[in-house]
Amino acid sequence: MPKRNSVIVLSSDEEQETPKTRSYSSTRTKPKPKASSSGSRGRKKARVSSSGPRLSKLHEINLFDDDFNEVFTRSKVFAGTQQNIAEELWVDKYKPHSLEELSVHKKKVEEVKTWFEERLKPSKGVYRNNVLVVSGQAGVGKSAAIHVIASHLGAMVCGWNTPTPVIWQEHLYNSGTATKYTSKLDEFVSFVERIRKYGLIPTSFTGESKPSVIFLIDDLPMMHSKAALGRLKDCLHLLVHTTQIPTAILVTDYGNTDSADYNARSVEELKISLERSGACKVTFNPITVNSIKKFFCVNPDQVHSLSLPTRTPHALKEKSNKPVELDDGSPLYFGRDETVSLFHALGKFLHNKRETGVAAEYDQNGFLMQEIFSRLPLKMDVPEKILSQSHVQPGPVADFLHENVLDFLNDEAVEDAWILSSYLGDSDILLAKLRGMLSSHNEAESILQSAAASIAVRGVLFGNSQPISSRWHAIRRPKLWQVQKESSYHKNEMFRQRIPACNQLSSYHMSVMATEYMPMFKLLGNRVGSAYNELDQESAQNLDMEDFDTDKMSLDGEAMEISDDDIEDW
Amino acid sequence: MLWVDKYRPKTLDHVMVHNDIAQNLKKLVTEHDCPHLLFYGPSGAGKKTLIMALLRQMFGPGAEKVKVENRAWKVDAGSRSIDLELTTLSSANHIEMTPSDAGFQDRYIVQEIIKEMAKNRPIDTKGKKGFKVLVLNDVDKLSREAQHSLRRTMEKYSAYCRLILCCNSSSRVTEAIRSRCLNVRINAPSQEQIVEVLQFIGKKEGLQLPPNFAARIAEKSNRNLRRAILSFETCRVQQYPFTDKQTISPMDWEEYISEIASDIMKEQSPKRLFQVRGKLYELLINCIPPEIILKRLLYELLRKLDAELKHEICHWAAYYEHRMRLGQKAIFHIEAFVAKFMSVYKSFLIATFG
Known part of the structure; x- marks a missing residue:
C-alpha cells in the first residue's frame, strides 16, 4: 500500500488545480502519519525522475488511480474516523437516543439501568462487585444500551479504544527501529492494569464536579491460544475483584450451534470465569422481527425521507428481512456459510449415486465417447463444489477415499479397483510435488492441491463404474495414518538399536537393518547370548518383545476403535 | 559380536572378495592422490567394507575410533531457519552420514556439513594441512536439488575434503556428480x-x-x-553339527510377501485387495522399504505366473515403482500395482478357462 499512496501524493502535488484529489490525499494522510512520511519520500524521488512526456502519462494513470482510491479512501475513512462523510449512515443517524428507542427488551434495560444507578450513587463501597457482563449476539444493541443508559444517568462512558493492531508485516517493517512488538492482548492487559491501580486519570475531567463514570470494555481481544486465554482470564479476574468504577464488559455471542469454533468456545469460557469471579451477568436476547418492526414504527417520521413514501413500515420490515434471512424469533446469523461436513461429502463420493435411465445418458450433444468412458450423470453437485464446501485438505480426502472406497466396489470389479487406485496414485504424486517447494509458491500450491483433490474425487467417481446399491457403511478413519505413526516409531526404535548393534566402524542403513538384521535378531532370539555382548542382546530382546506387542495391541485396538465418533477427532 | 562384523576385513590387504579393487584403492592412497570416490553396487557386496578399509589405509587405526553423534543443525534458508537433526558417525578424520534421512531438506545438510568441515581442517604432525573425508551413504536417494548443491560444494571445497559416496544404483546419481568422482563398481560376489x-x-x-x-x-x-x-x-x-539337508530359515518378511502373492493369485476382488492392503501395512509398519516390498512381490508373483503375462506384469511393476518414487504414500502405488495385476490376471483367467 505505501507504494500506491506515494504515487497518489505525487499526483496531487503536480496538479494544483484539482482540489478533489488534494482533499483526498489530505484525508488519507491524516490518519496514517507513517504513510505520509513514506509518501513524501516517494514524492522527492518522483520529482527527480519524472520528465516532460512521462509526466502526462503518469497523470493519466493517476487519474485512474484516483477513481480507485476514491472508493478506497471512503471505505477506509468509514472504518476509521467518520469525519469526512457528509451523509451519515443510517445506522449512525438513527442511533437510539433514549431508553425507549432501544430495541432491547424493556426489562433488561431496566435491569442494567438499576444496576448502574445503584453503583453510581455516592454511597460507594457497599458493592463488592463492580463488573457487569453484558452478552448477546452481534447487533442486538449492547453498546447502544450502555451508551443510552449512561447518558440517561448523566454518566460519562470511558472505554478502551481498541488500538489498531500491529500487523506482523508492519512489525517486520518497523523492526529496524527497535520498537517492540506488542500484541493487542499486551496492550489490553496493561490498560486494565492501569485502570485497576489508578482509576481514570483525573486530568481528563476539567470540570469542578467530578461526573460519574461508567467504564466500558467493548471488544475483548482475540485469543488464539490457551496461554493467551489464561492471561486474559487472570487479568479480567483481577479487574472484577479490585475495580472501583462500575464496569461493563460486552461479550458477543456467536450462537450456540457451532461450539466447534475455538473462538466461540473461548468466549464462553471467559464468560463463565467472569461470573465465577463475581461479576453480574445480563444476557440480551436476539433481536426479533417484532422489535425491528417496532423500531421502524417508533421512528416513522425519521424514515419519511425514503424515496418510496407509500411504503409501510411492514413492507420495510419485509425488505430488511430478506438480506439477513431472519425467521421469526430466530437469531441473526453472521459470518458463517453453510458447510457440508467431511463425512457427508465423503459419503456422496463413495456412494456415487447416479441418474438412472437411458434418457439422461446421451445428453451431451455431439460429444461421442466410447462406451467404457461414459458414465451416467451424477446425482449431486459438481464434486469440486462439494469439496470446497466441506473445507478439507486434499491429503486427508485422498486418504479417506483410499481407505474406504474398496467397500463400495462391486465384488467383481477388479478393473474398477485398478482405475481407482491409479487415480489416487495420481493425486498422491501431485501432492508430493508440493513437498519440495517452499512456501513462497503459495498460489501454485493451492492450485496443485485442489487439482489433486479433484483428481482423487473424480477418479473415485469415474472408476466405480458399477456402484453397488447403497447400503449402510461406516466410514473408517484412514489406517494409513496409524501405519505411518507406527512405522516412524519403529524406525526410531531401530535407530536406537542400530547404534549399539553396530558399534563397529560402519553404520547400516535403515533398509538393511529392517530387512536383514531385524529378522535375524528375531531368529537368533535369546540363544545368541555368548555371541555378542549383553547390551546388544538386551536391547534386541526388548525390541523383539516390543515389536510384537505393539503390533498386536495397536492393530487390535485400532480395529475396535473404529467408529464414527472416533473419526470426528482426527 | 555378530560374525558379519567380526570377520569384516579391516585392511585393504585382507579383503577377500574384491581384491583387485582393493589393490587399486591402495595404490591411490599411497600416491597421495585420492580423488572423490563413488562406490556403487548391490546391497551386501562389500561397499562399506571397502570404504572402511580404505579409511584405515588413509588415516591409520585412528579411523576406527568413531563416535556416534546425534547432531542438530540450524540452517538459515532465506526467510526462515530450519532445524535439522541427523546421526553422524565420525572420527578425527572422517564423518559418515546418511543425508537422505533428512527427507526433502537433505540439501541443507549437505551444504552445511561440508562448509563446516572446510572451516576446521585438521593439521597433521608436519604442520601440513590435511583433508577430511566425508562419507555419504545413499546418495541415490538424495533429492535432485541436494545432488546439485552437492556438486557445487564438491567443486568449491575440493581442497579441504574428499567425498566418498556410496549408493546402490549409480543411475539415480546425476551425471554431474558421477563425472567428478572415480566410479568404483562393486559387483555382487559370486x-x-x-x-x-x-x-x-x-x-x-x-x-x-x-x-x-x-x-x-x-x-x-x-x-x-x-x-x-x-x-x-x-x-x-x-543346529550345530551341520547337515546337508538342514533348513535355512528365510526372512520373515519374505515369507509374508510370498503369502501375499499367493493370496493375490487365489482370488481377485476388491475385498481381497483390501485384505492385501492390510498385510502390506503390516510390512510397512515394520519399516520394510516399499521399493523392496514391490520388488519382492513382483518376484514372487512372477514365479507363479504364466509366461505370456510376465512381460506385461513387469512393465506395470516398473511403472508403479517409478510412480512410487514420485509420490509420497507408497501404499497407494503398491496397491495400484496389485489391483492392476489382479485385473490383468483375472481377464487372463477368463480368457483361457472361460
Missing part, C-alpha cells in the same frame, strides 16, 4: 566367492561346514554376502 568366505569363517570358528550346505546358503543368500553370513550364523545357533 556364489563361489561366498562359499569361500563362509569356509573361511567356519575355519576360524572351528566349525565343520559341509560344502553342500555352504553352497545352499550361498544360493539362498541371493549373492548378498552379508545375508549369507547372517544366515550362516543363525543356522549355527539353530
Whole structure:
C-alpha cells in the first residue's frame, strides 16, 4: 500500500488545480502519519525522475488511480474516523437516543439501568462487585444500551479504544527501529492494569464536579491460544475483584450451534470465569422481527425521507428481512456459510449415486465417447463444489477415499479397483510435488492441491463404474495414518538399536537393518547370548518383545476403535 | 559380536572378495592422490567394507575410533531457519552420514556439513594441512536439488575434503556428480566367492561346514554376502553339527510377501485387495522399504505366473515403482500395482478357462 499512496501524493502535488484529489490525499494522510512520511519520500524521488512526456502519462494513470482510491479512501475513512462523510449512515443517524428507542427488551434495560444507578450513587463501597457482563449476539444493541443508559444517568462512558493492531508485516517493517512488538492482548492487559491501580486519570475531567463514570470494555481481544486465554482470564479476574468504577464488559455471542469454533468456545469460557469471579451477568436476547418492526414504527417520521413514501413500515420490515434471512424469533446469523461436513461429502463420493435411465445418458450433444468412458450423470453437485464446501485438505480426502472406497466396489470389479487406485496414485504424486517447494509458491500450491483433490474425487467417481446399491457403511478413519505413526516409531526404535548393534566402524542403513538384521535378531532370539555382548542382546530382546506387542495391541485396538465418533477427532 | 562384523576385513590387504579393487584403492592412497570416490553396487557386496578399509589405509587405526553423534543443525534458508537433526558417525578424520534421512531438506545438510568441515581442517604432525573425508551413504536417494548443491560444494571445497559416496544404483546419481568422482563398481560376489568366505569363517570358528550346505546358503543368500553370513550364523545357533539337508530359515518378511502373492493369485476382488492392503501395512509398519516390498512381490508373483503375462506384469511393476518414487504414500502405488495385476490376471483367467 505505501507504494500506491506515494504515487497518489505525487499526483496531487503536480496538479494544483484539482482540489478533489488534494482533499483526498489530505484525508488519507491524516490518519496514517507513517504513510505520509513514506509518501513524501516517494514524492522527492518522483520529482527527480519524472520528465516532460512521462509526466502526462503518469497523470493519466493517476487519474485512474484516483477513481480507485476514491472508493478506497471512503471505505477506509468509514472504518476509521467518520469525519469526512457528509451523509451519515443510517445506522449512525438513527442511533437510539433514549431508553425507549432501544430495541432491547424493556426489562433488561431496566435491569442494567438499576444496576448502574445503584453503583453510581455516592454511597460507594457497599458493592463488592463492580463488573457487569453484558452478552448477546452481534447487533442486538449492547453498546447502544450502555451508551443510552449512561447518558440517561448523566454518566460519562470511558472505554478502551481498541488500538489498531500491529500487523506482523508492519512489525517486520518497523523492526529496524527497535520498537517492540506488542500484541493487542499486551496492550489490553496493561490498560486494565492501569485502570485497576489508578482509576481514570483525573486530568481528563476539567470540570469542578467530578461526573460519574461508567467504564466500558467493548471488544475483548482475540485469543488464539490457551496461554493467551489464561492471561486474559487472570487479568479480567483481577479487574472484577479490585475495580472501583462500575464496569461493563460486552461479550458477543456467536450462537450456540457451532461450539466447534475455538473462538466461540473461548468466549464462553471467559464468560463463565467472569461470573465465577463475581461479576453480574445480563444476557440480551436476539433481536426479533417484532422489535425491528417496532423500531421502524417508533421512528416513522425519521424514515419519511425514503424515496418510496407509500411504503409501510411492514413492507420495510419485509425488505430488511430478506438480506439477513431472519425467521421469526430466530437469531441473526453472521459470518458463517453453510458447510457440508467431511463425512457427508465423503459419503456422496463413495456412494456415487447416479441418474438412472437411458434418457439422461446421451445428453451431451455431439460429444461421442466410447462406451467404457461414459458414465451416467451424477446425482449431486459438481464434486469440486462439494469439496470446497466441506473445507478439507486434499491429503486427508485422498486418504479417506483410499481407505474406504474398496467397500463400495462391486465384488467383481477388479478393473474398477485398478482405475481407482491409479487415480489416487495420481493425486498422491501431485501432492508430493508440493513437498519440495517452499512456501513462497503459495498460489501454485493451492492450485496443485485442489487439482489433486479433484483428481482423487473424480477418479473415485469415474472408476466405480458399477456402484453397488447403497447400503449402510461406516466410514473408517484412514489406517494409513496409524501405519505411518507406527512405522516412524519403529524406525526410531531401530535407530536406537542400530547404534549399539553396530558399534563397529560402519553404520547400516535403515533398509538393511529392517530387512536383514531385524529378522535375524528375531531368529537368533535369546540363544545368541555368548555371541555378542549383553547390551546388544538386551536391547534386541526388548525390541523383539516390543515389536510384537505393539503390533498386536495397536492393530487390535485400532480395529475396535473404529467408529464414527472416533473419526470426528482426527 | 555378530560374525558379519567380526570377520569384516579391516585392511585393504585382507579383503577377500574384491581384491583387485582393493589393490587399486591402495595404490591411490599411497600416491597421495585420492580423488572423490563413488562406490556403487548391490546391497551386501562389500561397499562399506571397502570404504572402511580404505579409511584405515588413509588415516591409520585412528579411523576406527568413531563416535556416534546425534547432531542438530540450524540452517538459515532465506526467510526462515530450519532445524535439522541427523546421526553422524565420525572420527578425527572422517564423518559418515546418511543425508537422505533428512527427507526433502537433505540439501541443507549437505551444504552445511561440508562448509563446516572446510572451516576446521585438521593439521597433521608436519604442520601440513590435511583433508577430511566425508562419507555419504545413499546418495541415490538424495533429492535432485541436494545432488546439485552437492556438486557445487564438491567443486568449491575440493581442497579441504574428499567425498566418498556410496549408493546402490549409480543411475539415480546425476551425471554431474558421477563425472567428478572415480566410479568404483562393486559387483555382487559370486556364489563361489561366498562359499569361500563362509569356509573361511567356519575355519576360524572351528566349525565343520559341509560344502553342500555352504553352497545352499550361498544360493539362498541371493549373492548378498552379508545375508549369507547372517544366515550362516543363525543356522549355527539353530543346529550345530551341520547337515546337508538342514533348513535355512528365510526372512520373515519374505515369507509374508510370498503369502501375499499367493493370496493375490487365489482370488481377485476388491475385498481381497483390501485384505492385501492390510498385510502390506503390516510390512510397512515394520519399516520394510516399499521399493523392496514391490520388488519382492513382483518376484514372487512372477514365479507363479504364466509366461505370456510376465512381460506385461513387469512393465506395470516398473511403472508403479517409478510412480512410487514420485509420490509420497507408497501404499497407494503398491496397491495400484496389485489391483492392476489382479485385473490383468483375472481377464487372463477368463480368457483361457472361460
